[in-house]
Amino acid sequence: QVQLQESGPGLVKPSQTLSLTCTVSGGSISSGSFFYNWIRQPAGKGLEWIGRIYTSGNTLYNPSLDGRVTISVDTSKNQFSLQLSSVTAADTAVYYCVRDREHWGQGTLVTVSS
Amino acid sequence: EIVLTQSPGTLSLSPGERATLSCRASQSVSGTYFAWYQQKPGQAPRLLVQGVSSRATGIPDRFSGSGSGTDFILTISRLEPEDFAVYYCHQYALSPLTFGGGTKVEIK
Numbered sequence: 346q347v348q349l350q351e352s353g354p355g356l357v358k359p360s361q362t363l364s365l366t367c368t369v370s371g372g373s374i375s376s377g378s379f380f381y382n383w384i385r386q387p388a389g390k391g392l393e394w395i396g397r398i399y400t401s402g403n404t405l406y407n408p409s410l411d412g413r414v415t416i417s418v419d420t421s422k423n424q425f426s427l428q429l430s431s432v433t434a435a436d437t438a439v440y441y442c443v444r445d446r447e448h449w450g451q452g453t454l455v456t457v458s459s
Numbered sequence: 460e461i462v463l464t465q466s467p468g469t470l471s472l473s474p475g476e477r478a479t480l481s482c483r484a485s486q487s488v489s490g491t492y493f494a495w496y497q498q499k500p501g502q503a504p505r506l507l508v509q510g511v512s513s514r515a516t517g518i519p520d521r522f523s524g525s526g527s528g529t530d531f532i533l534t535i536s537r538l539e540p541e542d543f544a545v546y547y548c549h550q551y552a553l554s555p556l557t558f559g560g561g562t563k564v565e566i567k
Contacts, residue, residue: 382556392496392504392547394556407555409460441503446494446551447515449503 347371349442349450357436357457363429367442367450368422375400375420380445383416383427385438386452393438398425432457461486461550463559471567478535480562482548487528492552495524495533498561499544507546508533538564 353365367381374381383395396406398416406414410429418425429436439452462485472478480495491511496504506515508524511531521536535542543566548559 391560392549392558394558397556405554409555446509446549447506449505452503 347444347448349444349448351440351442351450351453353453353455355454355456357432357455358459359433359457360431363427363432363436363455363457365427365440365442365453365455366424367426368424369444370423373420374418374423374425381416381418381425382443382445383414384441384443385436386441387438395427395429395440434458460555461488461553461557463548463550463557465546465548465559465562467562468560469563469565471565472538473567474538474540476538478533478538478542478564480533480535480546480548480564482526482531482533482559484529484531484550488531488550489552492550493524493526493531494549494551495522496547496549497542497544498547504547535564 348370350368357363379400380397382397386392396414396416398404404416413430415428434457437457439454441452442450464483466481493511494509495507497507498504507518507522512524523534525532543564545561545563547561
């Protein structure tokens, strides 16, 4: 059974870079043909897709984030990561890592505040 | 970008009743790249249906998805107490992937 778990700082200062890691267990991140996504949800609001990385390493990002997103994978640790630069209060949200559409992490709250 | 508009915003029903949730896309969704999720407070979304009408693993058959082009429907044939939640539609045909704003199914 595949499981995903987000980790990273819960508080980030404005203008800094938000960095999160998703650890995948129950399967190798480098095998199969899967999309590994980051999705976020501000409190009381809907879901926003941030971007994804494919098993091959190809990435695709949401243009609404103005080029601030980088998603990478570390196969040796069975992890993939999100970096979101130049954050503002509008980036405060619960961040989820997701494999394809079915397997979601529990989510981690990131607050942007000084 | 494909904008997904869900209706109604809130659906007030009693257990045992049938729920019909709608999602309209701003342009045609190609193929069958359409999904529905259920989300309860404090939890991650749970995939119900993908490929328009294929139920995800472990999803009871009272949940069914249908539609094509710009109009999609999620039907819950008989509401169980655990079905009262927020439901989101999702298209993954075209980047950026997008979600609807959600329909809350509440107990009447």
